[in-house]
Amino acid sequence: xxxxxxxxxxxxxxxxxxxxxxxxxxxxxxxxxxxxxxKAMGFWAINVDSMAFAIGLGFLFLxxxxxxxxxxxxGVPSGLQNFVEWIIEFVDSSVRGxxxxxxxxxxxxxxxxxxxxxxxxxxxxxxxxxxxxxxSMSGLPHLKVVPSTDPNVTFGMSLSIxxxxxxxxxxxxxxxxxxxxxxFQPFPKFLFPVNLLLEGVGLIAKPxxxxxxxxxxxxxxxxxxxxxxxxxGGNWVLAVFGGTLQWAWAVFHILIITLQAFIFMTLTIVYxxxxxxxHH
Amino acid sequence: MNFNATLIGQSITxxxxxxxxxxxxxxxxxxxxxxxxxxxxxxxxxxxxxxxxLELAAKKAGDNMRDAKAQAAEVIAQAEKRxxxxxxxxxxxxxxxxDRQLAAAQANIAQETNRARESLREQVAGLAVAGAEKIxxxxxxxxTHADLLGQLKAEL
Numbered sequence: 001x002x003x004x005x006x007x008x009x010x011x012x013x014x015x016x017x018x019x020x021x022x023x024x025x026x027x028x029x030x031x032x033x034x035x036x037x038x039k040a041m042g043f044w045a046i047n048v049d050s051m052a053f054a055i056g057l058g059f060l061f062l063x064x065x066x067x068x069x070x071x072x073x074x075g076v077p078s079g080l081q082n083f084v085e086w087i088i089e090f091v092d093s094s095v096r097g098x099x100x101x102x103x104x105x106x107x108x109x110x111x112x113x114x115x116x117x118x119x120x121x122x123x124x125x126x127x128x129x130x131x132x133x134x135x136s137m138s139g140l141p142h143l144k145v146v147p148s149t150d151p152n153v154t155f156g157m158s159l160s161i162x163x164x165x166x167x168x169x170x171x172x173x174x175x176x177x178x179x180x181x182x183x184f185q186p187f188p189k190f191l192f193p194v195n196l197l198l199e200g201v202g203l204i205a206k207p208x209x210x211x212x213x214x215x216x217x218x219x220x221x222x223x224x225x226x227x228x229x230x231x232x233g234g235n236w237v238l239a240v241f242g243g244t245l246q247w248a249w250a251v252f253h254i255l256i257i258t259l260q261a262f263i264f265m266t267l268t269i270v271y272x273x274x275x276x277x278x279h280h
Numbered sequence: 281m282n283f284n285a286t287l288i289g290q291s292i293t294x295x296x297x298x299x300x301x302x303x304x305x306x307x308x309x310x311x312x313x314x315x316x317x318x319x320x321x322x323x324x325x326x327x328x329x330x331x332x333x334l335e336l337a338a339k340k341a342g343d344n345m346r347d348a349k350a351q352a353a354e355v356i357a358q359a360e361k362r363x364x365x366x367x368x369x370x371x372x373x374x375x376x377x378x379d380r381q382l383a384a385a386q387a388n389i390a391q392e393t394n395r396a397r398e399s400l401r402e403q404v405a406g407l408a409v410a411g412a413e414k415i416x417x418x419x420x421x422x423x424t425h426a427d428l429l430g431q432l433k434a435e436l
Contacts, residue, residue, distance in 0.1 A: 018282075018286075020282075020284065022284070035282070038282055038284075039282055041284065042284070043283065043284050043285060044284070044285055045284040045285060046284060046285045046286050046289060047284065047286040050286055050290070051286060051289050051290070051293070054293060058293060058297045061297075062297060062300055062301065062305065065301070065305045065309070066300075066304055066305055068309065069304065069305050069308040069309045070308070072308050072309050072312035073312065074312055074315040074316045074319055075316075084309060085309065085312075085313060088306070088309050088313070089313070092310070104302070105298075105302060107306060107310075108298060108301040108302035108305065108306040109301075109302070111301055111305070111306065112297050112301045116294075116297060150286065151283065152283060152284065152286035152287045152290055153286065153290045155283070155290075156286070156287045156288070156289070156290025156291040156293075157290065157291075157294050159287070159291060160291045160294050160295060
């Protein structure tokens with residue numbers, strides 16, 4: 001399908017552009033055609049594709065797990081319940097391993113993070129042209145099917161977690177305790193500006209690294225899928241080679257998808273554990 | 281990277297999903313898991329207890345069996361002893377009865393002998409008197425010699 005585009009560069013750009021809805025420079029509302037128009041819309045625009053896929057996948061996760069929760073029996077579990085229990089026990093053991101305080105929020109939060117990120121990453125395994133092709137048939141200028149390749153999505157999650165980290169830091173240690181943790185270590189107290197700078201950077205780095213790690217991994221994976229998909233525009237030898245490559249990358253990507261979801265969940269738990277812990 | 285209101289939308293969605301998960305997904309499944317864990321633990325404990333009870337019952341049954349055997353042996357021994365005793369008693373009783381009957385028979389015989397001897401003596405005396413009468417009829421008057429004859433009769 002790369003042949004529909006003027007150049008492979010344009011093909012790549014097209015695939016990396018979200019379906020953005022917002023106010024055009026001329027005052028009308030509508031979808032942005034291209035990156036420049038999307039940028040011109042400013043902050044008050046929304047990536048419809050990211051939101052739609054993210055919400056849809058989130059509801060899929062909640063629907064499946066809610067169904068299992070409703071039918072949860074203490075007897076021999078059936079297929080779906082078995083699967084759900086397996087994931088829940090996996091998340092629960094991760095939380096027990098990394099989180100040493102009492103907080104009923106953390107485990108459900110970790111489960112939501114893990115399953116949601118996993119499902120959003122999973123969209124990467126759809127061949128890159130299928131859904132955008134369907135979208136272009138129905139008149140949408142762009143469609144990016146993997147929500148976790150949109151930094152808005154990953155930052156939306158990591159900043160929400162960061163707010164929780166700040167909230168529990170202040171709640172557990174008090175505002176003074178939290179400040180002293182930032183200002184009075186690792187160096188002696190009289191060097192508190194240096195401490196504050198170091199610890200402040202460390203604190204800010206948490207949500208940024210959390211979001212960028214996921215975004216970077218998924219963006220790069222998506223990019224490689226797009227590059228492989230370019231081969232389908234060449235002769236049939238190149239196409240067969242591309243198909244093999246795509247298959248191999250997809251298999252490898254299954255690992256990355258799961259791993260990134262797991263890392264995001266584990267770091268969420270660890271950051272919240274650090275927020276609860278008293279430093280001395 | 282182009283940041284826009286998706287950031288806010290995603291945050292709100294995230295918070296809603298976490299809330300829903302915390303409220304309606306996690307607790308029922310966790311409670312089912314906990315309950316099952318407890319049930320399995322209880323079942324294992326009950327199985328252990330049952331096994332223990334079975335062992336105790338088997339031991340008790342063995343004890344009972346041994347007691348019963350001992351009792352039976354005792355009963356048999358007693359019965360044998362009693363039987364021997366009864367036989368002994370019967371023997372003694374039979375012997376006594378025999379002796380008694382023998383004594384009675386002997387007494388009877390002695391009595392009969394005496395009676396026969398008495399009657400024989402009277403007959404002999406009678407015969408002697410008769411013989412003497414026949415001899416003396418000719419020369420002795422029975423009346424004159426009556427005292428003699430009575431004396432003779434007494435001596436016999």
